[in-house]
Amino acid sequence: MSEGPPPNRSVIHAADVTKLFGPEAGLRDLDLDVEPGSILGMIGPSGAGKTTAVRLLTGLLAPDGGTLTVLGRDPTRFPIEVRQRIGYLPQENALYPTLSIRENVSFAAAMHGLAGRARRRRVRAVLEIADLTGVAHRRVADASGGMKRRAGLAAALVHEPDLVFLDEPTAGIDPILRHSLWTEFEQLRRAGTTVVVTTQYVGEAVMCDELVLLSEGAVAARGTPEQLQREAYGGEIVDVRFDRSVGRHDVERIGERIAAVSLRGTGLDEVEFVVADAATATAEIHRAADAAQLTIVEIERRYPDMDDAFVRIVGRQRRLSSVGT
Amino acid sequence: MRRFRHHLHRIGAFAAKEVREVSRQPKLVLSLIIGPFLILGLFALGFHPRPLALRTLLVMPSDSELADRAGDLEESLQPFIEVVGITQDPDGATRRLLDGEVDLVVVTPPNAIERIRNGEHATIQVLHTQLDPFEQSNIAIFARTSIDELNRTLLAEVARVGQGRVEASDDVLPAARESAEALTRALRTGDEQAARNAALELDRALLLVDRQLASSAEVYEGLDRGLGVDGEGPFASFSGLRDEVANIDSADPDAADAAAAVEENIAALEVALQEFTRIPPEVAVQPFVSDERLASGADIPMTTYYAPAVMVVLIQHLSITFAALSVMRERSLGTTEVVRVGPTTVADLLLGKYLGYSLIAGVISTVLVTGLVFGFGVPMAGSWSWLAGLMAMLIVASLAFGFLIAAFSDSDSQAVQFSMLALLFTIFFSGFVLSLDRLTDIVKGVAFLVPATPGISAVQDVMFRGQPPRPLVVAVLALYALAVFVVSTLLLGRRFRTRGPGMRSFAMG
Numbered sequence: 001m002s003e004g005p006p007p008n009r010s011v012i013h014a015a016d017v018t019k020l021f022g023p024e025a026g027l028r029d030l031d032l033d034v035e036p037g038s039i040l041g042m043i044g045p046s047g048a049g050k051t052t053a054v055r056l057l058t059g060l061l062a063p064d065g066g067t068l069t070v071l072g073r074d075p076t077r078f079p080i081e082v083r084q085r086i087g088y089l090p091q092e093n094a095l096y097p098t099l100s101i102r103e104n105v106s107f108a109a110a111m112h113g114l115a116g117r118a119r120r121r122r123v124r125a126v127l128e129i130a131d132l133t134g135v136a137h138r139r140v141a142d143a144s145g146g147m148k149r150r151a152g153l154a155a156a157l158v159h160e161p162d163l164v165f166l167d168e169p170t171a172g173i174d175p176i177l178r179h180s181l182w183t184e185f186e187q188l189r190r191a192g193t194t195v196v197v198t199t200q201y202v203g204e205a206v207m208c209d210e211l212v213l214l215s216e217g218a219v220a221a222r223g224t225p226e227q228l229q230r231e232a233y234g235g236e237i238v239d240v241r242f243d244r245s246v247g248r249h250d251v252e253r254i255g256e257r258i259a260a261v262s263l264r265g266t267g268l269d270e271v272e273f274v275v276a277d278a279a280t281a282t283a284e285i286h287r288a289a290d291a292a293q294l295t296i297v298e299i300e301r302r303y304p305d306m307d308d309a310f311v312r313i314v315g316r317q318r319r320l321s322s323v324g325t
Numbered sequence: 326m327r328r329f330r331h332h333l334h335r336i337g338a339f340a341a342k343e344v345r346e347v348s349r350q351p352k353l354v355l356s357l358i359i360g361p362f363l364i365l366g367l368f369a370l371g372f373h374p375r376p377l378a379l380r381t382l383l384v385m386p387s388d389s390e391l392a393d394r395a396g397d398l399e400e401s402l403q404p405f406i407e408v409v410g411i412t413q414d415p416d417g418a419t420r421r422l423l424d425g426e427v428d429l430v431v432v433t434p435p436n437a438i439e440r441i442r443n444g445e446h447a448t449i450q451v452l453h454t455q456l457d458p459f460e461q462s463n464i465a466i467f468a469r470t471s472i473d474e475l476n477r478t479l480l481a482e483v484a485r486v487g488q489g490r491v492e493a494s495d496d497v498l499p500a501a502r503e504s505a506e507a508l509t510r511a512l513r514t515g516d517e518q519a520a521r522n523a524a525l526e527l528d529r530a531l532l533l534v535d536r537q538l539a540s541s542a543e544v545y546e547g548l549d550r551g552l553g554v555d556g557e558g559p560f561a562s563f564s565g566l567r568d569e570v571a572n573i574d575s576a577d578p579d580a581a582d583a584a585a586a587v588e589e590n591i592a593a594l595e596v597a598l599q600e601f602t603r604i605p606p607e608v609a610v611q612p613f614v615s616d617e618r619l620a621s622g623a624d625i626p627m628t629t630y631y632a633p634a635v636m637v638v639l640i641q642h643l644s645i646t647f648a649a650l651s652v653m654r655e656r657s658l659g660t661t662e663v664v665r666v667g668p669t670t671v672a673d674l675l676l677g678k679y680l681g682y683s684l685i686a687g688v689i690s691t692v693l694v695t696g697l698v699f700g701f702g703v704p705m706a707g708s709w710s711w712l713a714g715l716m717a718m719l720i721v722a723s724l725a726f727g728f729l730i731a732a733f734s735d736s737d738s739q740a741v742q743f744s745m746l747a748l749l750f751t752i753f754f755s756g757f758v759l760s761l762d763r764l765t766d767i768v769k770g771v772a773f774l775v776p777a778t779p780g781i782s783a784v785q786d787v788m789f790r791g792q793p794p795r796p797l798v799v800a801v802l803a804l805y806a807l808a809v810f811v812v813s814t815l816l817l818g819r820r821f822r823t824r825g826p827g828m829r830s831f832a833m834g
Contacts, residue, residue, distance in 0.1 A: 058666045059665075059666065060662060060665060060666065080328065080668040080670075083666065083667055083668040084667075084668050086666060086667070088662075088663055088666040088667070090659050090662050090663060092659045093659070094658055094659035094660045094662060094663045095658070095660075096342065096346060096658065096660065097658075098345070098346045098349040098350065099342065099345060099346065099349075103342075103345065106338075107338055107342055108663075110334050110335060110337070110338030111335055111338060111664065111667050111668070111669050112331075112667060112668060113327075113330070113331030113334050113335070113668070114334070115330075115334045139349075155663075156663075165666075
């Protein structure tokens with residue numbers, strides 16, 4: 001592990017970071033550069049290596065190889081000053097069940113050196129943010145799953161960290177609460193906090209600034225949500241509906257004229273074109289349709305479902321892996 | 326300074342958290358405080374300071390001389406033994422013993438007197454069915470004590486016979502003394518005829534004394550010798566009196582003085598034998614008895630004796646369990662992982678837990694000691710401040726031991742097992758049940774692996790003997806607390822640190 005300043009202003013810099021627990025399990029060749037005040041999403045199925053990545057980034061695990069700095073320091077040698085700037089929500093609710101929600105959050109504040117009026121003020125504020133003020137007196141043992149998750153989040157944020165790691169914060173909670181949590185993450189980003197979040201819910205990926213798609217302990221893809229969508233399909237998608245049924249020959253001719261990456265009939269009168277640039281392709285499609293004496297009833301760029309994108313990328317990754325082996 | 330203040334906040338937060346968590350479990354708190362009193366109360370109510378009298382069947386063969394003395398034998402066996410019957414059938418008695426109808430069978434020997442006269446012991450056989458070595462020892466002690474009592478009864482009878490003879494012959498010695506007086510008087514006046522008559526009378530009287538009182542006088546002489554009285558007693562000089570009387574020559578100018586000396590010897594023997602008759606036979610055969618008591622003057626019955634040891638063992642066990650399980654619980658809740666990512670150090674965590682659990686165990690100790698002394702009447706002969714200091718050291722050392730267990734444990738159940746092993750070790754080796762003096766030096770050294778070993782001894786010194794604990798014991802306890810604290814902090818610190826592949830840590834479990 002190398003010490004010293006990171007190569008750029010990244011909050012997190014990882015290059016070829018590897019941590020193996022055996023020939024199969026672990027994480028290989030993780031590369032990351034996370035800008036301050038952004039949300040990094042780590043997406044992948046169970047066992048993909050998300051929690052291992054978070055543990056490496058928080059210093060709970062030491063990497064077997066590669067270069068890793070977080071807030072400019074080797075995570076395994078974080079000084080107390082750096083630890084004060086980090087918030088962490090583990091995958092399981094790490095709360096004391098016999099204490100109330102307020103007491104748990106207050107305890108977390110005390111762990112970061114907050115005391116007296118400052119502690120009470122921060123606890124009150126963070127409970128408000130997590131929408132827990134009304135139930136703050138409730139013992140964690142008597143709280144619902146959602147309350148526990150929000151209490152854990154409040155405990156992770158009570159000391160106003162610069163960098164917060166959230167390991168599957170939305171796992172097992174209802175969609176409404178998930179949405180409200182993501183709203184909170186966005187507020188954190190706006191306040192300048194860097195958020196690293198892992199999730200199994202691919203749909204949440206669009207809310208991240210950057211995504212790392214993990215599969216079987218390796219990075220399957222990395223980039224913004226749009227970049228990953230493009231990568232999944234090989235370009236941008238334009239859906240076209242004609243006024244009548246179209247023949248295969250006409251469709252292929254249009255495809256050739258607009259240099260489509262791929263095309264697919266999705267109905268008698270509907271066609272999906274994958275193109276390099278949807279904006280310029282739209283006009284080209286109109287011209288090609290006119291030439292083919294076809295009338296376009298509807299044309300629109302479609303943002304593909306992240307689930308689909310995820311399945312395509314992971315499927316491709318697995319095929320490549322099986323070919324490699 | 327700011328960093329130091331933050332450490333204090335963290336330590337305080339951990340302490341407050343531990344106190345809150347325990348206080349939120351009222352059943353736990355009640356069981357910790359009321360439980361020991363219930364156990365001690367039940368023990369005090371149900372424990373027989375003296376064992377229950379054993380139901381005993383006496384087997385007395387028809388040719389046993391003791392058959393005539395069954396009453397004496399029965400009396401001598403009490404209060405340890407309750408004779409429920411006398412039989413001549415040893416096999417039948419053994420069957421009843423094996424069937425559990427009786428606890429003991431005491432078989433008296435046939436032809437006991439003949440054996441004794443032949444210079445052999447007459448053995449009284451005691452049969453029982455006890456497997457417990459402690460109870461076997463008790464039976465052996467009962468048997469020895471009872472047989473001693475029987476022997477004393479017989480010897481007392483001998484002494485009583487001797488005294489009876491003295492009393493029955495109360496006119497013999499005065500008659501001899503009067504004859505000696507008459508002889509002296511006759512010699513002083515020069516009345517030779519009267520002197521001869523008085524000498525003859527005196528010789529006859531002395532012969533009678535010798536026949537009737539010799540054995541009693543010997544018992545008295547033996548008692549004197551046994552007690553270590555220096556010089557010859559009155560009987561020793563008495564045995565030569567007849568010769569002295571025979572050698573008195575009336576022509577000798579010192580003859581009257583010799584006769585007066587004989588008179589004095591007889592008077593001395595008379596006084597001695599009167600003394601002998603005044604000694605109760607039971608005292609004569611058992612001149613010495615013991616009176617054992619604590620130098621501090623405290624009265625320590627069995628139930629009281631165990632009270633401080635129970636308290637020490639309980640405080641040790643709950644401190645060990647609290648400490649070990651609290652660390653394991655942090656681990657199972659996942660809070661250790663959060664703590665490791667944050668600025669908390671292992672020393673903050675442990676010091677916080679020390680503080681919290683010391684407060685809890687301190688409150689429980691205070692309630693227990695107060696209840697024992699003022700509720701159960703357990704003596705408190707020494708200084709309260711010494712006791713408080715000892716309990717504080719015991720608590721800190723026990724908590725350190727608990728953290729050490731946590732450092733070696735991989736799961737809650739393993740920590741519980743280690744804690745129970747420590748308790749078992751404490752019961753056998755701390756002096757709780759068996760005195761440390763019964764252990765070999767090596768094992769005694771090993772016994773000090775648990776803090777209760779020096780703790781019990783020191784607390785008993787303070788409470789029962791009224792003495793400050795021995796400096797060595799205090800030093801051992803203090804060093805123990807310090808050493809185990811350092812070791813457990815280092816070991817837990819190692820487990821807190823980031824680990825490479827294949828190494829255990831709290832994060833990886």
